[in-house]
Amino acid sequence: MDNENGNHAPPGPGQTAPVITIDGPSGSGKGTISRLVAERMGWHYLDSGALYRAVGVAAGWGDIDLADPAALVRCTFDTVVEFRDDGGELRVLVNGTDATGELRTETAGAAASAIAAIPEVREALKERQRAFRQAPGLVADGRDMGTVIFPDARAKVFLTASAEERAGRRYKQLSDKGVSVNLSGLLREILARDARDANRAVAPLRPAADAVTVDTTGLGIDEVVGRVLAVVAQAGLVPEQQ
Ligand SMILES: Nc1ncnc2c1ncn2[C@@H]1O[C@H](COP(=O)(O)OP(=O)(O)OP(=O)(O)O)[C@@H](O)[C@H]1O
Numbered sequence: 001m002d003n004e005n006g007n008h009a010p011p012g013p014g015q016t017a018p019v020i021t022i023d024g025p026s027g028s029g030k031g032t033i034s035r036l037v038a039e040r041m042g043w044h045y046l047d048s049g050a051l052y053r054a055v056g057v058a059a060g061w062g063d064i065d066l067a068d069p070a071a072l073v074r075c076t077f078d079t080v081v082e083f084r085d086d087g088g089e090l091r092v093l094v095n096g097t098d099a100t101g102e103l104r105t106e107t108a109g110a111a112a113s114a115i116a117a118i119p120e121v122r123e124a125l126k127e128r129q130r131a132f133r134q135a136p137g138l139v140a141d142g143r144d145m146g147t148v149i150f151p152d153a154r155a156k157v158f159l160t161a162s163a164e165e166r167a168g169r170r171y172k173q174l175s176d177k178g179v180s181v182n183l184s185g186l187l188r189e190i191l192a193r194d195a196r197d198a199n200r201a202v203a204p205l206r207p208a209a210d211a212v213t214v215d216t217t218g219l220g221i222d223e224v225v226g227r228v229l230a231v232v233a234q235a236g237l238v239p240e241q242q
């Protein structure tokens with residue numbers, strides 16, 4: 001199978017299991033929507049951003065300079081990431097330590113975004129991501145799921161929303177957790193992350209040529225799930241729970 005980077009990947013175990021990819025910028029709702037779609041399908045779920053965030057967190061723990069690509073590549077190979085289902089809640093262990101909360105911080109997101117621009121880091125994480133492709137199927141969320149990691153996915157969605165709406169969602173998410181935040185600061189962070197993710201040389205954030213773009217500005221979560229499930233149905237995939 002040739003992907004958009006021109007690499008030739010031989011078929012591996014589980015590679016025939018169907019995949020739905022949900023890519024998009026920060027705060028577009030990829031994680032929320034992917035989890036709900038995976039639940040409806042009765043399929044596995046991959047939060048690919050968590051892998052990049054885990055490397056960012058491990059680099060922080062090891063005092064590794066984000067401007068030292070060689071050390072970051074070594075850190076990527078050395079970092080063990082485990083996903084655990086804790087009564088329906090996904091927990092992420094980094095080198096054996098539960099880092100679920102730390103992974104969701106803006107510091108971890110910004111570190112992940114910087115690290116994700118290093119081609120060798122992306123290469124090192126490729127097979128780890130593809131290993132999630134198991135029967136009965138996989139819903140994968142990220143930036144390059146439809147373009148690079150699973151170019152043969154059965155259904156591809158690109159979720160988007162205005163930067164202002166995404167900043168507003170993040171504001172609410174953090175305020176609900178009791179974190180004191182500033183809306184204009186969040187908007188600046190979102191715009192900076194969009195620019196870094198979309199302008200990097202390798203696997204930039206962009207819709208796959210065969211992706212359906214869903215603009216979620218002004219849409220509620222249930223409405224977005226409905227639209228994504230319509231794309232999934234159009235691809236001939238049937239949810240487990242109707
Ligand atoms: N359509 C929607 N309407 C309102 N709020 C939404 C919608 N989709 C997601 N949210 C909320 O927005 C916040 C961010 O969503 P989520 O974490 O799923 O985004 P994301 O794209 O995965 O972000 P990131 O890439 O930074 O991890 C969450 O609090 C979520 O509940």
Ligand SMILES: Nc1ccn([C@H]2C[C@H](O)[C@@H](COP(=O)(O)O)O2)c(=O)n1
Nearest residue numbers: 048049050052112113116142143144
């Ligand atoms: N497939 C992916 C997933 C994530 N990244 C990078 C870029 C993001 O800014 C950062 C954090 O991701 P998030 O948890 O916000 O989805 O990780 C990427 O380059 N490719």
